[in-house]
Amino acid sequence: MKILVVTDAWHPQVNGVVRTLGQVAREAAGFGVTVEFLSPSEFRTVPMPSYPEIRLALASAGAMERRLDAIAPNAIHIATEGPLGHAMRRVCIRRGLPFTTSFHTRFPDYVAERVTLAPKWSGDLTWAWLRRFHSQSAALLAATPTLVHELEGRGFPNVKLWQRGVDGRLFHPDRQRVLDLPRPIFLTVGRVAVEKNLEEFLKLDLPGTKLVVGDGPDRARLAKTYPDAVFLGAKHGEELADIYASSDVFVFPSLTDTFGLVLLEALASGVPVAAFPAAAPRDVIGQAPVGCLNDDLKRACLGVLDLDKAACRSFAEGLTWEATARSFVKYVTEATQRPRRRRDRMAA
Numbered sequence: 001m002k003i004l005v006v007t008d009a010w011h012p013q014v015n016g017v018v019r020t021l022g023q024v025a026r027e028a029a030g031f032g033v034t035v036e037f038l039s040p041s042e043f044r045t046v047p048m049p050s051y052p053e054i055r056l057a058l059a060s061a062g063a064m065e066r067r068l069d070a071i072a073p074n075a076i077h078i079a080t081e082g083p084l085g086h087a088m089r090r091v092c093i094r095r096g097l098p099f100t101t102s103f104h105t106r107f108p109d110y111v112a113e114r115v116t117l118a119p120k121w122s123g124d125l126t127w128a129w130l131r132r133f134h135s136q137s138a139a140l141l142a143a144t145p146t147l148v149h150e151l152e153g154r155g156f157p158n159v160k161l162w163q164r165g166v167d168g169r170l171f172h173p174d175r176q177r178v179l180d181l182p183r184p185i186f187l188t189v190g191r192v193a194v195e196k197n198l199e200e201f202l203k204l205d206l207p208g209t210k211l212v213v214g215d216g217p218d219r220a221r222l223a224k225t226y227p228d229a230v231f232l233g234a235k236h237g238e239e240l241a242d243i244y245a246s247s248d249v250f251v252f253p254s255l256t257d258t259f260g261l262v263l264l265e266a267l268a269s270g271v272p273v274a275a276f277p278a279a280a281p282r283d284v285i286g287q288a289p290v291g292c293l294n295d296d297l298k299r300a301c302l303g304v305l306d307l308d309k310a311a312c313r314s315f316a317e318g319l320t321w322e323a324t325a326r327s328f329v330k331y332v333t334e335a336t337q338r339p340r341r342r343r344d345r346m347a348a
Contacts, residue, residue: 001032002073004073004077006079006080006085007038008056013054014214015191016257023321025037033329038064044058052217053215053216077332078099078100080104086133100139100140100335101139102162103142139159140159143162145161160331172268177245179246181209185246185247186201186248187244191215192218196216197256200297202225202229210230212231213232249272249301252273257280260284263275267315271312272290273290277295290307
């Protein structure tokens with residue numbers, strides 16, 4: 001079984017989409033499924049306006065068809081709604097090939113943060129564009145029950161729950177090291193950009209240290225505005241795992257993330273979570289005694305200092321990347337057994 005994943009998000013980007021796809025490919029290989037990627041690394045790219053760290057691929061439908069023929073996959077998954085995703089979608093529709101898609105990013109919310117327009121333009125039209133993109137998908141994969149329910153309520157068809165996992169071997173409490181910083185250490189990890197709502201964390205009056213791991217377009221501004229916080233830039237692998245396990249609280253100020261893999265990475269490291277009661281932390285944590293969700297983020301941060309680290313680790317151990325990979329393979333395999341209807345072929 002060979003699955004082609006088409007994604008506009010790829011290395012050197014550091015985000016949940018890239019980590020999810022990479023982990024799924026590694027786990028799928030363990031049970032005999034090959035996952036190949038079609039990414040911007042294979043095409044000429046241009047910087048994304050307002051976010052030059054992200055490169056947008058310039059790929060014609062002809063180029064996509066040649067790559068598709070060369071790879072000859074058994075199934076196709078379009079992971080993102082960017083230029084590559086649109087190009088492959090057009091190819092699949094023209095050829096009558098079934099495909100699946102996934103919903104990783106709340107573009108309407110991100111557009112509203114970055115573009116000052118009337119809500120109808122920044123919200124309604126963006127949702128309409130997304131509905132059209134995913135309308136031909138045999139299955140639209142979404143990370144949480146709340147997101148599945150929202151997408152169904154917004155008229156998206158064939159929505160399926162595709163939960164995430166964590167690498168419990170890498171992210172582990174045993175990796176705790178001594179960080180030469182005042183305690184307690186309040187850590188946040190992720191893209192340093194306006195949609196992550198980091199200022200709500202950075203402006204808090206907290207004891208100890210506010211520690212930010214990640215990079216992005218807002219890093220220089222925030223570092224200048226909040227000199228009391230420590231900005232380490234992007235970290236990966238064992239170095240990142242050491243930082244997680246050596247912190248006291250993981251702070252997740254985002255209101256727009258669809259899941260937040262960093263929540264699971266923190267919990268697997270034995271670090272409790274403080275967050276607003278937004279959809280992603282509600283879905284990940286629920287009522288488990290591994291975090292505090294509160295509209296008062298300072299109260300949430302202070303409220304988790306005495307939580308049991310062992311309970312955090314135990315909670316995360318039930319969420320594995322192998323289970324994530326198996327459900328992904330199941331959905332895309334089912335799509336290959338469901339031929340596209342004639343009227344579908346005519347829709348673009």
